[in-house]
Amino acid sequence: MAFKKSVVAFSQTPEQEQKLMEVINKEKGHKGALMPILQQAQEIYGYLPIEVQTIIAEEMGISLEKVYGVVTFYAQFSLNPKGKYKISVCLGTACYVKGSGDVYNKLQEVLNIKGGELTPDGKFSLEACRCIGACGLAPVMTINDDVYGRLTVDEVGDILAKYND
């Protein structure tokens, strides 16, 4: 069976583990605590490797498969670390109609990775996302917190160039 371990070796700082335990103990009592815990865990680590999911499963007394089943259902949870710069191209209808599909293909071409993948140097991760609600600026893409609106295919190169450190 293709064991879907994450591509990066897991390492955590004591603060991270301590914060994770705080989150679990705070939320464990409420009903439906798994989702908030997973969201905050992804906040702490940037992704949800098997080690983190195992801690959550044990603390909540549920099977690891239950946790993994929830994690693989929602697009926001990721088994692999995102890039230093998370590129997210909106493929909502308004953006699609104005050509965000071409921008997305161009990015895959320039970065030489497919959607959902990470560049080998871990710098860029690329994904298509559902409408982020900025349809006024269609077609839209975000890189971490920066938002680029009214995009054209040619701009892709120089936008990426800004993130070279």
Add this chain to the structure above:
Amino acid sequence: MEEANEFIDRVKNGDVLPMITSCSPGWVRYCEAYFPEFLPNLSSCKSPQQMAGAIIKTYWAKKNNIDPKNIVSVSVMPCTAKKFEIGREDQSAAGVPDVDISITTRELVKMINKAGLRFNDLPDEKFDSPLSEGSGAAVIFGATGGVMEAALRTAVWKLTGEAPDSPVEFNEVRGVEGIKFAEYNVGGTAVKVAVVSGLANAKKLLTQVKNGEVDVQFIEVMACPGGCVNGGGQVIQPAEVRNFVDIRAERAKALYSLDTARAVRKSHESPDIKEVYANFLGEPGSHTAHEVLHTSYKPSSLSK
């Protein structure tokens, strides 16, 4: 025999209680993974499959002077976990595995079809001896509550002066409910027992025991709901049947009717058992019995 004896010893010597049966390999693996703190409670007896295999490769081999290495011990079981059990450590009394191959009822069906057997046209035949004539107590092992009843039959017989007419029917532990409790007065002392089938029910009971909400001395656990009659290796009934027919009850009924039809209904009355103990094992719980018929467990760290 061994289990009843172990239970009596535990009660007498104040060892760890409640004692829990160990014949269901699925349950044993569950205990090792999910409730390791109850491993001391597990009866050290091997499962009937392994005991039979051990006797075959030791006593029976010697009696028929066959080199145990040349014996292929095969078991036909209603269970898939047996396929795992034969490979467990501490299951080779004669230095070679007690059981070499375990096949399920379904695989037996394949072999019967492949061999072209037509049972209706075949005369009835007895099993070969020894170990040919199982007692009524043995037959009901396959139903939830059966192992408990069998053990009680022998334990009550022993604790009440080995009277030949000691009680034989313990209806309180019969039936397909997932968790059953019963209390018996055995030679003046009250013995509280519990019977569970389906590991979700075992989880519920063991948690209650751990929290002190339930006080029992002897627990029978069967991994499969309804006991081995509903095992993972049984012939598969389509949903069409299993949704509307209580397969567990039907199959259990078959076993209980075989039990009542048997002359010998208590393990200790079975001539074969007596012969093995007389010629080989000595007393239940003896050193040889321990060597041949008992095993050990250890916690598992597999990912839950």
Add this chain to the structure above:
Amino acid sequence: MMTVAELDAIKAKLHSQMMLRKGSEAGEDTYRKHVLVCGGTGCTSSGSMGIINKLNEELKKNGIENEVKVIKTGCFGLCALGPIMIVYPEGSFYSMVKEENIPEIVSEHLVKGNVVERLLYSETVTDSGIKSLNETNFYKKQHRVALRNCGVISPENIEEYIALDGYQALAKVLTQMTPEDVIQTILDSGLRGRGGGGFPTGKKWQLARNLVKDADQKYVCCNADEGDPGAFMDRSVLEGDPHVVIEAMAIAGYAIGATQGYIYVRAEYPIAVERLRIAIGQAREYGLLGDNILGTGFKFDLDLRLGAGAFVCGEETALMTSIEGNRGEPRPRPPFPAESGLFQKPTILNNVETYANVPQIILNGADWFASMGTEKSKGTKVFALGGKIHNTGLVEIPMGTTLREVIYEIGGGIPNGKEFKAAQTGGPSGGCIPAEHLDIPIDYDNLISIGSMMGSGGLIVMDENNCMVDIAKFFLEFTVDESCGKCTPCRIGTKRLYEMLEKITSGNATLEDLDKMEKLCYYIKNNSLCGLGQTAPNPVLSTLRYFKDEYLAHVVDKKCPAGVCQDLLTYKIVADKCKGCTACARKCPVGAISGTVKEPHSIDTTKCIKCGACMATCKFGAIVKE
């Protein structure tokens, strides 16, 4: 703990100041001008936060920071012109504001008092003076009920909400109305669900109150998942006026007898989540959430639950299953949520926009609300105008307004002089509305009768350059990706439907495939477990119904009339325009272009991979695609 009297006191204190934003001169308010800057996602993405900082800086420089108040508000609606800044009381509407414009605006307008007309929204500048916002085409026909406070109040200041009658409805409900009165009012108002289904809200609340009498707990949920791509109405309400939802949910809690509520917000809306967190915190601080609200003994509290990227969680039972900490997979109904919903307790789940109407209905009465809209669809509807349209943005129109009015008058028509082709409503569950139905009054039942649906409000306009088969394929690709995978018709059916559309757009389909596809559509609609599957084929069925000729062109002629479907296009060099400069031949990645220098070149269509590089480099427009 706050009393009703204290609530009124806050309102009185701030009321005069707020009137400044309604155009009346500043009363005894310390500030003489209010500058409102849009803090919605669109404008924020275009740097409105930078503009606010620059504004504060410049005001300090000119020493008038105590005379001019800067307020970050929610979305005004006209996203196409973002970032937007409005100065009250004049109501001067600055659009496409850049940071470098701030010093001029501050010194000229805010200090000297003369408006910088050059930077105003062009339409407001007329020879007979500055037109106010509400007279512009975009706003003229709008009637803002749910969006009443958006772009008017600061969403992060509860007192501004209170100043404009905020929490008065809750006070009225708790002190003067019985739960039955509240439900009756909502019933009489004719309010129907704004999430797209259109189920009468009053009836839903009534069922939740009466079906299970002895429930020890009931829940009030708000569906803020807004998964439809191209829809951002709920976002704007949450970012612009979060308290209206909180107040409405408290009223709903009182009506059905619940003490706990959950707002399920998309994780893709960080600003909305933040604004809600602040608003809930303030509501608790002011004793408007928690125990003994307004001293009436009524207890109600709210928690946020974030979605995590699953469109199906917009379906009510999937949303509840998600809040319960599971895979967001829908559950069979009945039992309906009003009987057994969240954590198997009676639950009501309404959309953000539905709640946004509730306080108004309570304050102004059911008849006021019922006077708006059509016979069976009362009140207004918020639409998110997007796609090929000038005024992309948020539009709230009375039910019954026609599509033509929305697209041409409010929306400003189709850019670049292109021909209108269709408007898509209801997102992946909706259908398209062709030109022949432009004059149909928009309401629940009319839209369903023409094979589309109201949906949550996304309205994507498409022009002649959009291929309807490609749009249907886009929506199916979306549904295939977002299907939860639980039931056979949707898990496998939508995948097969998408593959059939791929077959059509790649020119490999036969007429028999078209019939097979239509049969599969009706099968999926008829057999899927939840709304997602039941409506997934709508984009295909409605494009089949109105644009059958385009399907036939793809299948029979192997042509894509709109020039979108790559596989059906052939690139051709127009001989008399080709100068033989060989630029295209050098650019072609597969060497499909041949010809001698200065002679007309030609493209070998068997080699051509239709990447379009040649067309892009040709300076003489000699290469066309058909």
Add this chain to the structure above:
Amino acid sequence: MVNIKINGIEYSVEEGTTILEACRQNGIRIPTLCWLKDINAIGACRICVVEMSGARSLTAACVYPLSKFDEGKNILTHSPAVLESRKMTLQLLLSNHNMDCLACARSGNCELQALCKELGVDDSSYFEGAKNEFDIDTSSKHMYRDDNKCINCRRCVAACEKYQGIGVIGANERGFKTEISCAFGMDLANTACVSCGQCITACPTGALSEKDDTDKVWEALADPEKVVVVQTAPAVRASLGRLSVIR
């Protein structure tokens, strides 16, 4: 009691009885696939759909509890539309199923196979299209898991979770790619699976099956050097009597 009509004939049943059970009580059989009494009533496969007056679409009989709101409704259990839908559901399932029946352990005892026969599937490749290609998990001593034969009915998941309280297998990923597997695609042998086989007896198809050790037994029987001793458990005889054994 709720008064309803089934295929035009009047019946009255206890409130809360599902349509499926109401029909069964009155001798009307509705085919099912994913429904397992008490542990798996999730309405996923859509084989048991029926027509019901007043309903917008077909209704899954296994999960629809009849209530006073259904008084007087008429239910059609085998109308042309219903039969056509059930057939299409099967054809869709087959389009993502490894149809290697001749070499499958469950050939002749597979519920999918039986339903295709019963509901008249006459073109198993009607819905040609992409199929999932999952690895086959042969890590365990007692069984193998072939998800290419899995129809996502989740009966095995219910058995492992509800009967056994273990839950090492479950639905992962989403949509068409949904797969019943262990966490992180782990081998079953690396999980705390106790090899009880309850998932195998719950599975309607050949996706889950025990490892076949009969060849080893034949070999031993044929080996003159070896003495083969066979012991049988009591429960075996209780399930051996099934018709398929005695031809």
